Amino acid sequence: MTDPFETVIEETTGRAKVSTRPRATFFKAVSAVVWKDLQAEFRSRELFSAMLVFSLLIILIFNFALELDIKTRQSVTAGVLWATFAFAGTLGLNRSMAIEKDRGCMDGLLLAPVDRSAIYFGKVISNLAFMLIVELIVLPVYSVLYNTNLFQPGLLLVILLGSIGYVGVGTLLSAMAVQTRTRDILLPILLFPVVIPVLLAAVKASSGFLTGADISEVMLPINLLIAYDIIFIAVAFMVFDSVVEE
Amino acid sequence: MESKPLTLKILDVVAILVLIAATYMALNAPTERVMGEVQKVFYFHIGTAWTALLGFILAGLFSVVYLVTKDLKWDRYQVAAIEVSLVFFLITIVLGSIWARPAWNTWWTWDPRLTTAAVTELIYVAYFMLRQGIDDPDRRARFGAVYALVGGLSAPITFFAIRLFRTIHPVVIGGSNAEAEGGFSMSADMRTAFFFALFAFTIIFIDLFWNRIRLGDLQDKVEQLKLKVTM
Amino acid sequence: MITVKKLVKRFGLKAILRGVDFEVQTGEFVALLGPNGAGKTTFLRILASLSRPSLGEVNVAGFRLPNEAAAVRSRLGVVSHLPLLYGDLSAEENLRFYGRMYGIPGLEGRISEVLEMVGLDHRRRDLVRTFSRGMQQRLAIGRAVLHDPDVMLFDEPYTGLDQDASSMLDEVLKTVAARGRTVVMTSHDLARAEDLATRFDILSRGVISASTTRAELQGSNLLTFYKEALAG
Numbered sequence: 183m184t185d186p187f188e189t190v191i192e193e194t195t196g197r198a199k200v201s202t203r204p205r206a207t208f209f210k211a212v213s214a215v216v217w218k219d220l221q222a223e224f225r226s227r228e229l230f231s232a233m234l235v236f237s238l239l240i241i242l243i244f245n246f247a248l249e250l251d252i253k254t255r256q257s258v259t260a261g262v263l264w265a266t267f268a269f270a271g272t273l274g275l276n277r278s279m280a281i282e283k284d285r286g287c288m289d290g291l292l293l294a295p296v297d298r299s300a301i302y303f304g305k306v307i308s309n310l311a312f313m314l315i316v317e318l319i320v321l322p323v324y325s326v327l328y329n330t331n332l333f334q335p336g337l338l339l340v341i342l343l344g345s346i347g348y349v350g351v352g353t354l355l356s357a358m359a360v361q362t363r364t365r366d367i368l369l370p371i372l373l374f375p376v377v378i379p380v381l382l383a384a385v386k387a388s389s390g391f392l393t394g395a396d397i398s399e400v401m402l403p404i405n406l407l408i409a410y411d412i413i414f415i416a417v418a419f420m421v422f423d424s425v426v427e428e
Numbered sequence: 429m430e431s432k433p434l435t436l437k438i439l440d441v442v443a444i445l446v447l448i449a450a451t452y453m454a455l456n457a458p459t460e461r462v463m464g465e466v467q468k469v470f471y472f473h474i475g476t477a478w479t480a481l482l483g484f485i486l487a488g489l490f491s492v493v494y495l496v497t498k499d500l501k502w503d504r505y506q507v508a509a510i511e512v513s514l515v516f517f518l519i520t521i522v523l524g525s526i527w528a529r530p531a532w533n534t535w536w537t538w539d540p541r542l543t544t545a546a547v548t549e550l551i552y553v554a555y556f557m558l559r560q561g562i563d564d565p566d567r568r569a570r571f572g573a574v575y576a577l578v579g580g581l582s583a584p585i586t587f588f589a590i591r592l593f594r595t596i597h598p599v600v601i602g603g604s605n606a607e608a609e610g611g612f613s614m615s616a617d618m619r620t621a622f623f624f625a626l627f628a629f630t631i632i633f634i635d636l637f638w639n640r641i642r643l644g645d646l647q648d649k650v651e652q653l654k655l656k657v658t659m
Numbered sequence: 660m661i662t663v664k665k666l667v668k669r670f671g672l673k674a675i676l677r678g679v680d681f682e683v684q685t686g687e688f689v690a691l692l693g694p695n696g697a698g699k700t701t702f703l704r705i706l707a708s709l710s711r712p713s714l715g716e717v718n719v720a721g722f723r724l725p726n727e728a729a730a731v732r733s734r735l736g737v738v739s740h741l742p743l744l745y746g747d748l749s750a751e752e753n754l755r756f757y758g759r760m761y762g763i764p765g766l767e768g769r770i771s772e773v774l775e776m777v778g779l780d781h782r783r784r785d786l787v788r789t790f791s792r793g794m795q796q797r798l799a800i801g802r803a804v805l806h807d808p809d810v811m812l813f814d815e816p817y818t819g820l821d822q823d824a825s826s827m828l829d830e831v832l833k834t835v836a837a838r839g840r841t842v843v844m845t846s847h848d849l850a851r852a853e854d855l856a857t858r859f860d861i862l863s864r865g866v867i868s869a870s871t872t873r874a875e876l877q878g879s880n881l882l883t884f885y886k887e888a889l890a891g
Contacts, residue, residue: 205733206762214759222747225786286741290802292709294760295732351578358571362561371557372575375550376582382589406589413581421577424495424570428710565671655672 211296215304219278220311229277233316237270241324255328260388263324263332264381267317267341268348272370274312275352278305279360292426302353302422306415310349317341336391336400343407344384348377350411354418357425383407436638443635450475450621450628457621466530471621473523475629476516477545482633483513484548488580491573503569504648506576507559508640512633514552517545544587551579660685660810660841661706666715668701675701677865678715683858685809688842690856692849692885697862699845703814706843707737720809733761736803736811740818742795743802746788750779750798753787754805761806773801777831793824800831811835813844817851829854853881861888 206214223229244262248255282288291301321341325332352373359369383403390400454471486509494502521542528537536542555575562568663681667674675698683689693699704710706719708728717724720734744753751770758766774780777797787795796816803811816832817825832855836842846852852859859881861869869888876884 205729206760210762211760214756218745218748218752218756221752222745225747281745285746286739286743287745289709289737289739289741290743290757291760293707293732293735293737294757295729295762296760354578355575358558358574361567361571362558363563364557364561368557368561371554375547375554376578378547379582379585379589382586382593386593402592406585406592410585413585414578417578417581421495421574425574428567428704652672 205295208297208300211294211300212304212307215291215301216307216311219304219308222281223308223312229274230312230315232277233270233274233312234319236273237266237316237320238323240266240269241320241327245327256330256393257389259324259328259330259332259392260385263320263388264344264385266320267313267345268374268377268381269370270316271313271345271348271352272373274316275309275349275356275373276359276366276369278309278312279353279356280365283360288426298423298426299419301426302357302418305357306349306353309353310345313345313349314342317345330392332392334391337388340384340387340391340404340407343404343411344380347380347407347411347414350415350418351377354422354425357422379410380407383410432642436635436642439631439635439638443632446628446631450625453621453624457618458615466527469523469527471625473520473527474622475625476523477520477541478626479629479633480513480516480520480545480548482630483509483516483637484580484583487513487576491577491580494569494573495577500565500569503572504641504644506572508637508644510552510555510576511640512636514549516633517549517552521545521549540587540590543590544583547586548579548583551575551583555579660687660720661843662716662718663706664716666702666705666717667713668698668705668710669713674713675865676705679862679865679867681860681867683841683843685841686839687858688836688856689844689858689860690852691843691845691860691862692852693845693862694889698865699862700814702862703812703843703845707735707812708732733806734809736806736808737814738796738799738803738812738816739814740816742787742799744787744795744798747786749784749786750774750790751783753798754802757802758805763806769805773805776804776834777801778827791824792819793821793827796820796824796828797831800828800835804835808840810841811843813842813846815845815847817846817848825851849881849885859884861885863889 241262244265248258248262250258282291292298321332324330352369355372355376356369359365359372362368383406387400387403387407389395390403450471454468457468457471459465459467487506490502490506490509494500494506524537524539524542524545525535529535555572558575559568559572562571661681661683663679666676666679666681668676679702681702691699691702701710705712705717705724708719708724708731711725719731722728722730722734724731745756748756751774754770754773755766758770763769770783771780774783777800779794779798779801782790782794787798790798800816813832816828820828829851832842832844836855842856844852844856856873858870858872859876860867863869869884871884
């Protein structure tokens with residue numbers, strides 16, 4: 183029977199020989215998780231279609247609830263968009279974690295000899311991918327419905343930064359929520375109060391770009407978004423262990 | 429079952445006395461020119477806000493300590509701090525509302541501080557809802573600590589964000605800009621009442637916090653005894 | 660291969676495991692038996708590095724848990740009663756994912772090897788959610804041996820399997836065990852345990868209350884031994 187692996191045998195001073203097994207590097211583990219999520223989602227398209235349909239429905243509701251004339255509508259576009267993203271986002275976050283929990287797959291991930299934070303980053307990236315895809319479909323739909331052009335580079339940047347912050351915190355909190363009895367309904371309750379700075383800054387910056395405001399006005403909220411993203415992803419990276427391990 | 433330590437009993441009495449004294453001083457402080465009697469709500473409003481803030485900061489610190497040491501007593505401290513803070517933020521918000529009505533003819537001002545207090549209140553409620561859905565005490569403590577940490581970092585950022593961005597949220601409560609609606613300067617007597625109120629509420633905070641921790645310890649003991657009986 | 664000394668596991672104030680002593684030599688196949696709620700799953704999860712011990716010493720494959728958990732994981736294969744498989748991926752995609760997570764070289768060849776071993780080569784491109792419970796369990800074992808672990812842990816692997824599927828699982832388990840691996844299996848099914856294992860330990864009320872080997876039993880009934888151990 184041949185050993186399917188090349189085992190590297192090292193000698194460490196004073197101790198018996200230790201053979202080391204090949205292990206996935208951090209980067210390989212993250213990309214394996216991302217690829218797996220994208221592949222599975224591509225097959226079933228459950229998550230994606232749910233988020234998309236929900237987003238379009240929310241826009242419809244806003245349309246009837248707010249009944250705005252063209253002028254007023256311009257000032258609330260940013261708000262409507264971000265409210266839509268915030269609500270639809272919870273669907274994706276919930277589902278993404280629920281898949282892991284339900285078939286015990288989370289254990290499967292935890293059994294692998296990889297850093298727990300690799301799981302976190304993998305999940306963040308795939309959640310972010312789903313959210314961005316939905317957002318990039320909502321934008322042209324909104325543009326068509328209200329005859330405005332939303333495809334401005336500035337706006338796209340804000341959407342990217344805001345989504346990163348949202349998903350960064352959301353993935354951590356959904357990992358907790360999925361382990362409680364109250365599950366799905368708990369995530370929005372946990373997430374929304376904590377993600378308010380993202381909404382504030384994103385709406386401010388989005389409005390700025392859409393109304394063609396001065397660059398100095400827009401830089402401040404964008405800097406806040408960047409700061410938020412960095413702070414919370416760093417914190418999540420450090421505490422994710424405590425959240426998934428027993 | 430140990431009875432209340434003497435220091436705590438004394439503190440209970442001191443807290444009540446100090447509360448009465450602060451009320452007396454507030455009621456007898458000079459009446460503010462523009463707003464009249466209702467301005468006196470301000471002393472307690474800031475007092476309770478200060479207490480709530482103290483609890484908030486402590487809760488954040490306890491999170492970090494618990495996550496590092498994994499000693500459950502820090503979790504008990506955190507629950508105590510957040511509970512006390514929750515109550516005092518609520519009082520702050522209500523008093524702020526009472527002050528706002530006659531001063532600006534509205535029940536709510538969307539001022540950055542008040543709004544952040546409301547957001548923090550919601551974070552606290554979410555904290556307890558999270559804990560409620562978990563049976564395992566270790567996991568409950570860990571998740572509580574993580575969420576309190578995330579919330580503890582987010583609330584100050586919310587405060588600064590509102591302050592920097594929302595033009596319809598003027599800083600109304602005693603801002604450095606004396607022209608801000610509702611701003612006022614204090615005479616020496618008013619200052620005394622003000623600082624005494626802060627002192628009083630600090631004592632009250634410590635008293636309630638200590639009592640709450642003791643309550644948590646006793647609850648734990650009851651659980652232990654229950655377990656012994658059923659075995 | 661596995662050494663456990665005075666293991667205690669508490670959930671809050673309740674102690675599930677109260678000082679377990681357990682030792683397994685390389686190549687042994689141990690069946691861990693016991694009534695529901697005895698703590699078998701908890702114990703296995705600790706060995707699998709999925710749960711931390713409250714007190715005591717746990718060594719698996721020469722490494723200490725929980726400190727050296729990562730080293731243990733690369734040498735460990737776990738099969739639980741949940742499949743740990745992604746329904747929307749095919750059999751080979753599932754194996755490919757786990758193979759990547761374990762950093763296995765020559766992955767494609769290994770995948771084919773494993774699929775053949777568990778008798779699922781003809782269904783390799785089919786989505787796992789179309790598999791029967793028995794097939795999923797076999798694939799789960801495939802996933803567990805992919806990285807050629809030294810130690811294997813099985814938690815109630817026969818749960819929910821019909822007669823045919825159980826027989827197939829028997830075959831696979833025997834193949835797996837034959838490679839000189841160390842195996843610990845929990846089971847309610849005494850007949851199967853008797854057939855497969857070389858040693859039988861009883862976990863009751865949080866400790867190992869009795870232990871015997873196949874040689875010692877010498878044809879007398881495992882069931883009798885089990886009942887006596889629990890009564891005492």
